[in-house]
Amino acid sequence: MVKKSVLFSTRVATMVHGAEPYGMVKDAALAVDGGKVVWIGPKEALPEKYDDWSATDYGDRLITPALIDAHTHVVFGGNRAVEFEMRLNGASYEEIARAGGGILSTVTATRLASEDELLADALTRVDALLSEGVSCIEVKSGYGLDTDTELKMLRSARRIAEARPVRVKTSFLGAHAVPPEYKAHPDDYIDNVCIPTLRRAHEEGLVDAVDGFCEGIAFNPAQIARVFDVAKELDLPVKLHAEQLSNLGGAALAASYGALSADHIEYLDEAGVAAMAKAGTVGVLLPGAFYTLHETQVPPVDLLRQYGVPISLATDCNPGSSPLTSLLLTMNMACTLFRLTPEEALTGVTRHAAQALGLDDTGKIAPGQRADLAVWDVEHPAELSYRIGFNPLHTRISGGSV
Numbered sequence: 001m002v003k004k005s006v007l008f009s010t011r012v013a014t015m016v017h018g019a020e021p022y023g024m025v026k027d028a029a030l031a032v033d034g035g036k037v038v039w040i041g042p043k044e045a046l047p048e049k050y051d052d053w054s055a056t057d058y059g060d061r062l063i064t065p066a067l068i069d070a071h072t073h074v075v076f077g078g079n080r081a082v083e084f085e086m087r088l089n090g091a092s093y094e095e096i097a098r099a100g101g102g103i104l105s106t107v108t109a110t111r112l113a114s115e116d117e118l119l120a121d122a123l124t125r126v127d128a129l130l131s132e133g134v135s136c137i138e139v140k141s142g143y144g145l146d147t148d149t150e151l152k153m154l155r156s157a158r159r160i161a162e163a164r165p166v167r168v169k170t171s172f173l174g175a176h177a178v179p180p181e182y183k184a185h186p187d188d189y190i191d192n193v194c195i196p197t198l199r200r201a202h203e204e205g206l207v208d209a210v211d212g213f214c215e216g217i218a219f220n221p222a223q224i225a226r227v228f229d230v231a232k233e234l235d236l237p238v239k240l241h242a243e244q245l246s247n248l249g250g251a252a253l254a255a256s257y258g259a260l261s262a263d264h265i266e267y268l269d270e271a272g273v274a275a276m277a278k279a280g281t282v283g284v285l286l287p288g289a290f291y292t293l294h295e296t297q298v299p300p301v302d303l304l305r306q307y308g309v310p311i312s313l314a315t316d317c318n319p320g321s322s323p324l325t326s327l328l329l330t331m332n333m334a335c336t337l338f339r340l341t342p343e344e345a346l347t348g349v350t351r352h353a354a355q356a357l358g359l360d361d362t363g364k365i366a367p368g369q370r371a372d373l374a375v376w377d378v379e380h381p382a383e384l385s386y387r388i389g390f391n392p393l394h395t396r397i398s399g400g401s402v
């Protein structure tokens with residue numbers, strides 16, 4: 001797109017809170033200068049000074065903010081199709097994990113892969129996301145569980161943004177699982193590996209946020225708190241995999257650190273919801289994991305609404321519990337499985353996803369925001385959630401680049 005451009009379209013869903021659903025502007029004009037939106041409004045009100053800018057008319061197509069995937073593990077080695085088969089033959093996710101499979105089998109494959117191999121493999125998944133209008137992804141470490149491999153994963157994650165026109169936010173997830181060599185001493189793993197690795201990764205500029213997995217098969221709240229204390233000292237925001245399989249009070253713990261988000265949250269109780277609301281912590285729902293694990297406990301969506309907790313959605317793209325590379329399918333699943341409205345689903349992968357990543361320059365269409373846009377061959381934004389396995393993307397614009 002040339003530096004100074006005006007886009008026309010019959011419908012622009014700005015996702016800016018206002019009177020109109022989806023923040024819709026009809027018969028709209030959208031001026032972009034140097035990768036940023038400088039004007040948005042009805043075409044007939046477009047100031048004259050934009051008249052000689054290069055114009056593109058998208059006609060009846062819908063323009064929305066580009067999508068944001070706020071929770072992924074796209075960097076990993078190998079895959080776990082065999083465990084998928086084991087689960088269908090009767091084993092549970094937790095049984096497989098306790099028997100040394102699950103996350104740990106991906107740890108073995110990730111340790112063996114080179115940085116280049118991890119990147120090449122991740123790009124196959126990233127490309128699938130981008131083909132559906134994604135302009136920004138979060139990527140976690142957590143399949144290394146030793147210093148070298150965690151750093152290797154984070155370097156691969158950073159290189160995604162060099163290899164593709166996409167913005168990448170990294171999260172250090174050293175507290176994802178106890179590695180086999182520390183099986184009997186999880187506290188030593190936290191103190192002797194996880195925390196020193198976090199410091200090292202931070203020194204190398206590889207960390208944008210700190211994450212953890214607070215669960216019976218992973219780390220308890222006290223262990224997570226030790227990692228979060230270091231995050232706080234380093235001035236890094238935190239987020240947490242919380243209340244996925246049971247309620248350990250992880251979301252409230254994360255909220256007490258002013259967490260950007262608490263993710264999964266199927267087993268979240270009202271006290272946890274209240275704590276999140278007070279801290280402004282976003283609830284990131286991951287219907288791909290719910291679906292894959294055949295979970296039956298639905299996240300407390302009504303309570304989240306009542307308390308005004310912003311709801312986001314993400315793929316949780318990972319080789320075990322959510323081998324999902326479609327944010328559109330994620331929206332459909334959230335509507336059908338969690339009863340989100342299509343407007344909540346689109347908000348969840350745009351404005352609220354930006355908030356879950358601590359970004360205030362993307363996720364909505366307004367003057368001053370980055371020109372991260374998606375142009376769709378649909379008439380109504382509900383179609384993005386309604387269809388299953390259909391990709392109506394026409395054009396993706398990331399920071400003003402088509």
Ligand code: DI6
Pocket residue numbers: 102103106176213241244289316318319320321322
């Ligand atoms: N919860 C998840 O959904 C992923 N990590 C986590 O803590 C799954 C990780 C995996 O099974 O590989």
Ligand code: FE
Pocket residue numbers: 071073241316318
């Ligand atoms: Fe996850």
